[in-house]
Amino acid sequence: MMVNGKETAIGEGMTRAGLIDSLGYSKSRIAVELNGSIVPRSEYDNTILGDDDRIEIVGMVGRG
Amino acid sequence: MRIVLNGTPADTEFKSTSELLNGMCPGGIAVVNSFTADADIELSEGDSVFILNKDHIPSEKEADLLMSARDPSRIRSKLRSASIGIAGLGGLGSNIAAMLVRSGIGRLVISDMDTVDATNLNRQNYFYDDLGRPKTDATEDLLKRISPCTEIEKHQCRLTPENIPDIYGNCDIVCEALDSAEEKAMFISTVLEKCPDTIIISGLGMAGHGHSNSITTKNG
Numbered sequence: 202m203m204v205n206g207k208e209t210a211i212g213e214g215m216t217r218a219g220l221i222d223s224l225g226y227s228k229s230r231i232a233v234e235l236n237g238s239i240v241p242r243s244e245y246d247n248t249i250l251g252d253d254d255r256i257e258i259v260g261m262v263g264r265g
Numbered sequence: 266m267r268i269v270l271n272g273t274p275a276d277t278e279f280k281s282t283s284e285l286l287n288g289m290c291p292g293g294i295a296v297v298n299s300f301t302a303d304a305d306i307e308l309s310e311g312d313s314v315f316i317l318n319k320d321h322i323p324s325e326k327e328a329d330l331l332m333s334a335r336d337p338s339r340i341r342s343k344l345r346s347a348s349i350g351i352a353g354l355g356g357l358g359s360n361i362a363a364m365l366v367r368s369g370i371g372r373l374v375i376s377d378m379d380t381v382d383a384t385n386l387n388r389q390n391y392f393y394d395d396l397g398r399p400k401t402d403a404t405e406d407l408l409k410r411i412s413p414c415t416e417i418e419k420h421q422c423r424l425t426p427e428n429i430p431d432i433y434g435n436c437d438i439v440c441e442a443l444d445s446a447e448e449k450a451m452f453i454s455t456v457l458e459k460c461p462d463t464i465i466i467s468g469l470g471m472a473g474h475g476h477s478n479s480i481t482t483k484n485g
Binding site for chain 1: 353355356357358441442443444445446447449450451453454457458469470472
């Protein structure tokens with residue numbers, strides 16, 4: 202699947218929440234887009250990702 | 266000949282800026298099609314002309330027009346009809362707000378939950394006599410001093426997924442200028458999910474030291 206614009210091999214049965222964790226992101230500090238649509242936080246769940254999915258994960262850096 | 270004089274269509278017999286100034290405002294300054302007329306300029310049909318009299322303090326309405334004398338009219342009307350949100354009034358937001366009022370934005374929606382303290386004064390758009398005041402109040406006063414013609418809507422509160430759509434849902438564009446990474450992520454996710462017609466602008470992690478020539482930019 203595509204992760205942040207790069208073709209990435211993920212394990213069989215990888216979930217949204219699992220991918221976010223495995224890439225080292227903290228769920229409270231990211232915005233996630235899956236196949237062009239924003240993913241509400243309540244849906245960082247156990248839905249299984251597939252080969253055709255494209256996910257964009259934007260990590261935040263603090264201060265404003 | 267028909268021109269647009271100080272924002273209003275008008276017929277004129279004057280053929281040049283010197284004739285116009287001599288006839289209407291001796292000693293004044295003319296701005297023709299966004300450029301100050303340093304020399305005498307021949308006027309053409311449809312020109313946009315502003316006349317500025319340095320000895321006269323303009324009314325609020327006149328000042329509002331003159332602020333945008335150097336903008337092309339299509340830009341002016343776009344800015345004037347825009348509704349822009351700013352979330353957070355710290356180093357980014359307090360300065361963005363002032364720049365947008367100077368740009369002639371029609372309506373600003375601002376929010377912050379905090380009050381001004383002395384550590385803010387090195388970079389945020391506040392003054393010693395603002396210390397202890399809510400940032401929303403201090404910012405509103407500053408903006409009204411720059412120009413009374415931008416409509417300001419202020420919210421002194423903590424932003425939540427529940428109140429963000431009510432506060433910012435009607436904005437064309439919202440600038441995320443919050444402090445912590447968690448707040449930024451919550452705000453961006455909420456606007457993207459619940460305010461589909463609002464464009465969000467966010468700046469992340471732009472700080473540091475080094476040579477400005479070594480900064481590189483790329484798309485995507």
